[in-house]
Amino acid sequence: MRLLIAALAVICVACGEAESPRSAQGSFEGIPGRLDSSDPNVPLFGVFELALGAQNPGTQPYVDGPEVSARFEGASGPAKSSYFEVQGFWDGDNVWRIRFSPILEGDWIWATSSQDMGLAGVSGRIHALAPDEAALSGNLLRRGFLERDGYGWELSDGSSFLPVGEVQWGFAEEFSLEEVKNWIDALHEFGLNGFLGSVWRARSDRGGLQPFDNADPKTERVELAYFERLDAIVRYANQRGVIPGLAIGGFPGDSDWYAKFGTQERHDRWFRYVVSRYAAFNVRWILFGDVDAVNPPWDSTWQESVAYYARLAKDVDPWDHPLGSHHSKIDSSSASNPDIDYVQVQTSSSGGDPLENRRWGKPIWSTDRPDGGLEDPNALRQALRATHRHFVAGLAFPTLGSRMNVPVANPQFPPARAVQQGVELRDFLLEYDLGLRRLAEFKRFYEELDRRHFEPAAERCSRGICGRFGESLALMLEGGGSVSVDLRDMPGQFRVRALEISTGQLRTLPRIRGGEVRTIDTGSDRDTALVLSHQG
Secondary structure: OOOEEEEOOOOOOOOOOOOOOOOOOOOOOOOOEEEEEOOOEEEOOOOEEEEEEOOOOOOOHHHHOOOEEEEEEEEEEOOEEEEEEEEOEEOOOOEEEEEEOOOOOEEEEEEEEEOOOOOOOOEEEEEEEOOOHHHHHHOHHHHOOEEEEOOEEEEOOOOEOOOOEEEOOOHHHHOOHHHHHHHHHHHHHHOOOEEEEEOOOOOOOOOOOOOEHHHOHHHOOEOHHHHHHHHHHHHHHHHOOOEEEEEOOOOOOOOOHHHHHOOHHHHHHHHHHHHHHHOOOOOEEEOOOOOOOOOOOOOOOHHHHHHHHHHHHHHHOOOOOOEEEOOOOEOOOOOOOOOOOEEEEEHHHHOOOOOHHHHHOOOEEEEEOOOOOOOOHHHHHHHHHHHHHHHHHHOEEEEEOOHHHOOOOOOOOHHHHHHHHOOOHHHHHHHHOHHHHHHHHHHHHHOOOOHHHEEEOHHHEOOOEEEEEOOEEEEEEOOOOEEEEEOOOOOOEEEEEEEEOOOOOEEEEEEEEOOOEEEEEOOOOOOEEEEEEEOO
16 A cells, blocks of 8 residues: 655644535536535545535536545654545536545545635545444455555455455446346355456446447546446445456457547546546456557557556555456566556466466466356366466466356346346355355365465475465365375374365365375365365
């Protein structure tokens, strides 16, 4: 997190209490100055929202409206302060909004800056409240934002975090709000905590909304209902303990992404708008889908585009949420860029050697969405094999596609099937979605491992894949069977668990003693993962 530390300056700010919220957006037309704000008592890592009215919003505010920012400053110790410069965004009529998330307990003072007299010089105070134990146990995201921890992940309070989730590129445009909430409920019930998808993939109109008039960015006439629905999705996901992975740009290849915008100026404006609107939430960023598909139509290569937009996103996001670059294989040209926080790989087809993927010293996020569909047993088997292999060998964190990726025209499209069965989409997914069920089993199986002290350990097993997690080991054996494990320098007792990754069958095998080479029989001829937990 980009936490700016500076000597506490004496500043003159009128810090009055927040006004009572007014009615919904649209009733503010033509009113300048402060319009409303949310509760000034904000949960730590919650979102405080301020609405302001511009005096001169411009003829087309999304394009030529004024800029506004707010400085939020909160005490963080003797003679020190923590401050954030937060960009506002246009939200209809003459309304601009600023969203802020406090990362420290206590009082924060804020004041706005703008060339527009209606937006400038507004000030106030909020109070950030630390969560109690009940809130923390109900939602791990109350512990803070997602942050890098070496090759792994933690939350802001330092607690280790195992991200496991779903990939659904078209979530923002392909489903109704109720359907998306049902899907997020299913993720939550399965114990999953993330998903990856496009802010706008520009391929489907089933959801009934588009971010621009006639789905054409060249008009630059923003349809705010699209973003209001996305606001509700992102907010709801965080409330359910789920971190959205938001691809800011779409797919340059399959949806002609760059061509839709036409100019770099329009494209830059989109990136700034999206990041300023969603940076206060607990999210991670990804730049594009398959960024290597084509070069931009302006004078730039796709590699230069990655570097440029990574820097742009970092400049707009004061919380410095993790950012990656999605490539049809691995974006090795960008992996060493300091603005790229994690490496995204396609594990099932061209994910490369898991050990090679670690050479950049960054966390690895794997994506699997087999073309055959995860209801095809062979496709599911291959995807799960790659998912376990890359985690055990290289600590790659999975996002695995599920039934929700079935095309709309397919008779098995989950919302349609749920209606046919007369059940909520959430209940249908909990009952029939094998991809999500296998991911939930993955998370439960590996969650106790010490990921902070992971190291590859291929030399320890006679076959298969092996990784060391502190004083414990994990193995993945294609075809199950037996394996010899070298424990000569690891004395003590080990509890042994086995998971058939394609069926979810979990077995507890006889304990073994370390200090020498031991042979373990999985008791299965199917792909099997093993965890040897050190018991002292």
